[in-house]
Amino acid sequence: MTQDELKRAVAQAAIAYVVENEIVGVGTGSTANFFIDELAKMKHKIKAAVASSEATAQRLRDHGITVLDLNEVTSMPVYIDGADEITPQGAMIKGGGAALTREKIVASVADKFVCIADGSKLVDQLGKFPLPVEVIPMSHAVVTRKLNALGGEARLRLKDGKPLLTDNGNMILDVHGLQIADPVALEATINNIVGVVTVGLFAQQGANVCLLGTAEGVKTLQ
């Protein structure tokens, strides 16, 4: 199976976690896009969705799915999203699509985080994928120095030769070369650096369920 076929398979499996007549939180990225396309097939059975990025909101609306502002929502049973890396314990690196802050905010409102990923994302230890950190633009140099002091090599993410700006108007530093033995502790350490908006480590609140696409079928880790 191709990687896209594995992503589509986990997106289809995730539909079983969508609660009818409720609001669903929707992530960002290519796997989340497959999920949105599946969700569209049952859109009349859900109340609405909350999006973790402008791109996701647009795709949901294109399918005729109502998108609510998170400020109008007090609870949602489930948030469904992809990951760049995930451990068997459910700790993740996210932010390859630069949506980490909104993803973490929407996930924080949900009762359950269901991660959908092809099998290549499962790792024993996080850190091979460069760790995204969203920063306030005026702080990118000082935060770079502080991240490098932690043992990584932070690089400003560029798009068309210029710093990429997130949906929140911030910049992304991708930290290479970290071996993340204690993701919960590192998440707290990096979030405490002044100028950091969010680190793309989802460990304090990780995935409750991971649907992993493999050649043998979709495996459920929980």
Ligand code: 5RP
């Ligand atoms: C976006 C994310 C994505 O979930 C992550 O990058 C995985 O993307 P994909 O499903 O395209 O592999 O965190 O910020």
